[in-house]
Amino acid sequence: MKYKSDSPEAYIDLLPKERQAPMQKLRQTIKDALPIGFEEVMSYNMIGFVVPHSIYPDGYHCNTELPLPFINIASQKNFIALYHNAMYADPILHDWFIKEYPKHVKTKLDMGKSCVRFKKPETIPYDLIQELCSKITPSEWISLYEKAIKKK
Template sequence: MKAVGNTVEEILSHIPSARIEAFNKLHQTIVDNLPEGFKPAISYGGLGYVVPHEIYPAGYHCKPIEPLPFAGLASQKNSINFYHMGIYSDPDLLDWFVTEYPKHSKQKLDMGKSCIRFKKLEDIPYDLIGALMRKMSAQQWIDLYESKLKK
């Protein structure tokens, strides 16, 4: 399901009513815990949390006009999906998250490489997502991103 809107505010205003409370709470949790250097923005047509060009002028290598993506949030057909490139790129961060998840949610972790799907909105582990967002600074993400590009 493609996001509807050209600004963060427009996307947030088009979330289905059954999900709006959980989606907005998750978005606010992410924003409240974003380290300095990241900002909410439109990223590849959706709601993203990025390193803006003023901090990382090179942008994303696949499409330099786009700011460097770090995380994202989307309302899909059957779930709210949260994307985090740090857990995709850093095995230690992934291990930490997978270990911590059962302490924060009764639901089995439903996860792809960087995507965490929340099908039961009442079991979204907001505190864990907040902690995850605080685990990596913008400079750490840039350094990790660049180290992966050089391989």
Template sequence: MQIPAISVEDYISKIPEERQEIFKKVFDAINDHLPEGFSKNISYGMVGWGVPLETYPAGYHCAPGTPLPFISIASQKNFIAVYHMGIYAKPELLDWFVAEFPKYSKRKLDMGKSCIRFKKMDDIPLELLAEMSKKMTVEEWIDIYETNFKKK
């Protein structure tokens, strides 16, 4: 479910009121802990962070001329989702997250390739999301992206 928005504040104002506070907390947990160099944006109907074109002029191969996406968060119909491309692309980071999750939540991890779904708003592990956000620099993400995804 995409939410048309022009800013983070606009996005948050358009999600259900009962989710706005926890969504802001998820946003802050990620935003406040990302290494320098990532920039926040609205893309694909979600709030996100990516590598700006000033840093990586090649941009995203799927949408030339747009920043290289890294992490996004979205309010979906039945859950809040965190999409982390680094978890998708770096098995060690995925393994770390899967091992750490039970230390922060009593719920079963609900996860796809890069999507972590949180259906219970009162049990989102904000400290874990903050810690996860610190784990990859812009330079490391560009290197992994070029190695694994970029068309040669």
């Protein structure tokens, strides 16, 4: 489902009531844990956290007018999604998350390349997400991103 809004607050207000509190808590968990330098924006009809042009003027290679995306969260039709680009770019971070996940959640991990899907909002491991979000600074993300892009 796509919820079009101009702000994270408006996005959350558009969600079904049972999704609002978990999405707000997920958003706040990320905001509180991210190192200084990331900015919250609306991107791709999702709540996003990016490296702004003031830090990384090159922007996103697919559209340099956009800041460099890092994390997005969204309420989809059947789940809440966390898109964490560094888990896709960094096998060590990816493997760490997969290893840690069962220590926090009893249900099976439902994960794509950079997307973690939570079908039951009550199973969102906020403490694990907090730790995940604190592991990469904007400069570290830029380095990982450039390394991945230059390979292509």
